[in-house]
Amino acid sequence: MAWWQILLLTLYAGLEILDELQIYSSLNTPVGAGLIAGLIMGDLPTGLFIGASMQLMVLGVGTFGGASRIDATTGTVLATAFSTTVKGMTPQAAISSIAVPVAAIMVELDVLARFANTYFSHRIDHLIDQDKINYKAVERNVLYGAIPWSLSRAIPVFIALAFGQGLVQTIANALNGEFLWLGQGLTVAGAALPAVGFAILLRYLPVKKHVAYLILGFTITTLFSVLFTGLQTLGTGLAAVNKGFTSIFNGLPMLAIAMLGLAFAILHYKNISISRPAPTKSAESASNEEASSSVNNDEGEITDDEL
Template sequence: MIAWWQILLLTLYAGLEILDELQIYSSLNTPVGAGLIAGLIMGDLPTGLFIGASMQLMVLGVGTFGGASRIDATTGTVLATAFSTTVKGMSPQAAISSIAVPVAAIMVELDVLARFANTYFSHRIDHLIEQDKINYKAVERNVLYGAIPWSLSRAIPVFIALAFGQGLVQTIANALNGDLLWLGQGLTVAGAALPAVGFAILLRYLPVKKHVAYLILGFTITTLFSVLFTSIQSLGAGVAAVNKNFTAIFNGLPMLAIAMIGFALAILHYKNIPIGKPAGKNAEDQSEKISSSADNDEGEITDDEL
């Protein structure tokens, strides 16, 4: 059961996270932040973080480009965490694909609704400016009122789902572990595979063709190390089971270390980009600079071309 104060706190978080995203962007509005907070509220941090992490990876490349609505993985994470920690037989993976993803997809519509609602306040400001004596405080108030549709568009669905959805989710969970066991299995697999979509979307936005070497490097280095680390871990566990004196602990592959390799490559790349040289200048003075520099160091250019 979800306690009433948990419902209240999660609703409050849902209403505030979207404002955070619009305002200071503290990253607590992201799926991984939602997992952290929902996990803390529900008293099961690992489950919250796991669901948040999977959803984060799924939407990695889905930014808000030009103000378009996007799949709302944050709200999905909140609900999936709440139900996965309280409903019997709802594993985190199954919660990701049976709760988090559908919720996230439906929430897009409510985001659209909020953006439409704010048009009303914009028109009211137009009207206020037309007055002979402008009420400046009212103009400012009508900008800030915009927070209300934004906030409610998240808080209301979360509240309704948490307050009235538990029975339904329990029924789903029972079915997935009973008659529909195959479906439950499939949903679990889907939960594990969904991050792949996020990576593919991201690759669509990044200049992959230009930087494909780094993609291959990142994949290969990490694959080799992850196999190495996992093998050593299972070896260690095996030896420890046989020999009680064996107490060495082997950790998993630290991703920060992998990120450091990538960071080093990025620094090298940055240092190789000429800044302030003719080639990098803006279009207007590019042509004349190039022509003048071509006169000056003509010999050098021909050297380079050889």
């Protein structure tokens, strides 16, 4: 791994947490991390594959719960870097053996960064309690709070990239050697993790209320997949028989399926807006009670009102 790759990935790790806290450009997500790390490492498909897999894994757990959560973004950065440079490390194995453990360990460093920021908070409180408030000093200490956040991500990434490649290569060799059974198991686990995350997400979405849309989306995706797979197979066969056949059959247009989903979502939103009367104070109380009872009856399912 070149020194400039280590430097750029370290800088990105320090900036992505600030993006997550204030800027919200979406480059702080696992998919964004896979994009950036893939470009830096010169292997964009691997980066996007790992990023998308980690994104699916945290779909059901990344939006609910406490302040600190698993850092799938940092895990994606390291998994992409090692998967593209370590011989014998497949993306699936990198997800299960590097990305997931790193994401879990980073919870502790996230808590450490929060503790470190209390120092600047106390300094700001002290400045405000003075007879003559030094506003410039208050502003500086507010900005200083970004330093622990950045270092909590940049330092672990730098140490792992600068000194951990030999260790990861040794692990990869073992997983492809005498511990091949374990390596194959980690590969299967890495491939299954996105499905687990999506299942957790469905557990918390109002699926019972909107099961028709779930069935419709699954059916449309399946039909399109079969249709375009058949067209690609036909085109490949014609090209093999006739060398003059140069037409290209594209794969499944996921953007088209996404646009269909967006259209149904808009229609559903408009139907709700038209049919729902303006709530009164008593109606709001009844609605809250109904939502509360719905959560209890649906075994923890989160309803639209709560979202």
